[in-house]
Amino acid sequence: MKKLLLIALFCGNAAAAELMICNGEYALCAASGSTPTGKMITVKGKKFAEGMAVCPILKGRSIANGALMNKSCDAPVGKVWSLFSTETEYPQAPTWATTKAVVREFTVTKDAGMSNQWSFLCDRQAKPVNGVNLASCYGPINESPWNNGRVKFGTTAFTAAPVGAPNPVGGNFPNK
Numbered sequence: 001m002k003k004l005l006l007i008a009l010f011c012g013n014a015a016a017a018e019l020m021i022c023n024g025e026y027a028l029c030a031a032s033g034s035t036p037t038g039k040m041i042t043v044k045g046k047k048f049a050e051g052m053a054v055c056p057i058l059k060g061r062s063i064a065n066g067a068l069m070n071k072s073c074d075a076p077v078g079k080v081w082s083l084f085s086t087e088t089e090y091p092q093a094p095t096w097a098t099t100k101a102v103v104r105e106f107t108v109t110k111d112a113g114m115s116n117q118w119s120f121l122c123d124r125q126a127k128p129v130n131g132v133n134l135a136s137c138y139g140p141i142n143e144s145p146w147n148n149g150r151v152k153f154g155t156t157a158f159t160a161a162p163v164g165a166p167n168p169v170g171g172n173f174p175n176k
Contacts, residue, residue, distance in 0.1 A: 017119075017145070018066035022073035026062045026083040027122045027135040029055035031092045031101055033165030034115030034141060041140050043068070044148045048140035051115040051167050055082060055122065056091040057133040065119035065145070078124055082117040082137040096132040101160040106168065108155045113142045115167040145171045 034051030041050040044067075062083035064073060075081050092099045108114050122135035142151040151157065151172045159170030 017068075018071065020064045020066040020069075020071070020073065022062050022064050022081070022083060023060065024073065025057055025059050025075075025080050026085070027055040027080050027117075027137050028058050028062075028085055028087060028090055029053045029082050029115075029117040029137050029139075029169040030084070031090070031099075031160040031162070032117075032137075032169045033093075033161050034117070034139070034167040034169055036141060036167070037138070041138065043140050043143055046143070046148060046150070048143045048150070050138055051117075051141045053082075053115060053117050053137045053139070053169050054093065054125075055117070055135050055137050055169075056096060057124070057135050058085065058087065058090060060085065060087075068119040075121065079121050080124055080135050082120050082122050082135070082139065084118055091132040096130045096134070103158055103160050104163070105156055105158050106163075108142065108151050108157050108172065109153050113167045114151060114157045114159065114172065115139055115141050115169045116143045116145045116171060117169045118145045118171070139169075141167050146174045 117139040122137035159168035161168035
């Protein structure tokens, strides 16, 4: 059911994004937290605090926002795109063991924001951890993946990151 909800959210908001299906390697940050880098990132002309999330690299079909990726699934050498997928089990921190994702809701607050890593570039990490290839992904904190707006405190968001993860990677519910 949650898988269908997420697909409906993406498809229902296609006007805000140029959806593409990619096939190959991608980082899946859905269960990761994001640590502020102290830098700013500009997305479609708007500045946001930048966050870095460590995410597993998977291989297969994924959903991308072509508007943020120059309409190409090809990442530069040494990099990988952070994309969305319908995988329900994948490696998760801190052990990087493959675990079932548990999607949950949370409230965005000043002390607990959310991070949008969807369709942003990641740096491949040099060494696998427990056999899992990882990427350091960089994206905006408190930016809506649906409309590029600033996510306000008090907004309901969703993530598969565990409770207590800093700035969980996820998204706000559209129109909220």
